Amino acid sequence: MIWAPLAPEIALLSAACLLLIIDTLSRDEKRRLTYWLGLAALILSAVLVLAFSPLEPVVLLHGHYVSDPMSAVLKEAICVITIAVFFYAYDYFEEHGLLQGEFFVLSLFAVLGMMVMVSAHSLLTVYLGLELLSLSLYALVAMHRDSPTASEAAIKYFVLGALASGMLLYGMSMLYGVTGTLELPAVSAVIAQEAGRNLILVFGLVFVIVGIAFKLGAVPFHMWVPDVYEGSPTAVTLFISSAPKIAAFAMAIRLLVDGMAPLVSDWQGMLIILSLLSMAAGNVIAISQTNIKRMLAYSTIAHVGFLLLGILSGTRTGYAGSMFYVLVYALMSIGAFGMVILLGRHRFEADRLDDFQGLSRRSPWFAFIMLILMFSMAGAPPLIGFWAKWFVIKEVIAAGYVWLAVLAVTFSVIGAYYYLRIVKLMYFDEPTHLTALKASQEMRFILSLNGLAVLLLGFMPGLLMAVCVQAMRM
């Protein structure tokens, strides 16, 4: 079967269309059926990804689609992360009276867009996958129509996202103009033949990098991140902060490594600047935040800085380190936002830092889970977050940028302050009230699993790292 590698995408698209019809016909106010079928669709595509994971790259559909070990690992991760997102989101929407079947349908389309990006083999596919993902996300942010902050966040996200897409497309048009092909390896091959530096190529590269930086949320293209994270319903923030980052990482690898590898010395310098600024601004501004969603937004920016470290080292092991980082980051991020959802009550968002005061009295177990997540984000050994930082910093040193590694460690020490402040609030401050946590059994179970995964993976980082190295082999 020549089409077999496409099975996860085909299944997901069919399932999303089917779910749309079923949701329209369903009269259930609780949207139970939509929720479970959405989960089933994700599990099905995760299984199909596993079943058809290739050992060698397979290029299909006239060079627009590729299925390789990297795409298989990233797709699997996207599906698993989104399954967890669904569990958290259902609880949130039910508690806040925002249940709409469209959340699940649009999320499935967003996952499809991410899969398209991950498996992109041509400039056109990268762009279309990105648009499919972004359009779904804009709509998800705006879903809570009666909230002015959500509408504001949606408009900001939409306008800046459209601008970034335009930049990316502009850069791609230049690349196409110079190389005369859309296929990424062919673009790379033509660039390699090019004698000397071609100015249009560098122009194109700059615009493409701006597009990637916007989507990742790297400084100085990070303006949308805090507002969108704060304004969106927490369940949507949770989604935006996790799986799409994996897709953006894939986009960066596809465009920079697959498509513009001969220009590595050009994009390395640009990424160093983005990375440094992101780590500095993210970690320092996060300290002054009082809203936890905003704080986590700046923490995301800082993590993106670290993520770029691996890519800019320009080696296969460096890319593997970045891949490890993005997977770990997505896992920690859904955990942290899951805690915000857990603490929320009916029509009340627990999004201030003070809401975490004295959590250890109210629920020692979940205070412990949050403790693991925060320590891991800060990069304390032996948690998985430490290993993520360790691998990328090792690669940066191997690439010869010792000063960059020193700065990265310094910024992560600065960053540790605001993560530990939450631990202090939970364990050493008096609670303002002692109401029990209100959350479904599923939510509690998945969140505990999430926290424990961060803890246990920290004891065997080699396992995940081996997968990443294997995926990045080619």
Add this chain to the structure above:
Amino acid sequence: MIVQAIFYFFAAVLVLSAALVITVRNPVHAALFLVLAFFSSAAIWLLLEAEFLAIALVLVYVGAVMVLFLFVVMMLDINLAPLREGFARYLPLGIAVALLMAVAMGLVVASGYFDARFPPRAGEAGPAASNTLELGHAMYTDFLYPFEIAGAILLVAIIAAIALTMRKPRTLKTPRPEKQIVARREERVRLVKMEAEKR
């Protein structure tokens, strides 16, 4: 020769109408000039033997998008006075930015870096060649995957538009036929006997 004359005619109309779109005061007139601009560019596309694109432009943009646009412009009744405020104040800055951009564009275009080497110029295809056929072939073979994704994107746009604008049926003031037909006369009509008033 005649082809060149036709080209210059439509190009002049295009430039003129495009300039009028942003200078006329009446928004309805602006929209109509935009229609004219689309129409002239469709004519230029026809000269380039891109007949499918030309027809699509007329059908989609002139026929559908601009008509909708006109409706919106007519219905909204926008007050333009506040929009024009501060025009004189920002004019110097605007001119400076425009000049800067013109110089930058001139430098880039004159540098020769943007010489089009790819793709090679298409030759004259002759009257038998069908643009629509070629596009169709490309779309359903080489570009099938992007075409399918574009379809999914449009579907997402429809879902998003409906999800964001449609209110729940209970907030709509629609009549309930099933309640209307079970209504009995006694519930609705009350006959009151009144004394005749004295004059």
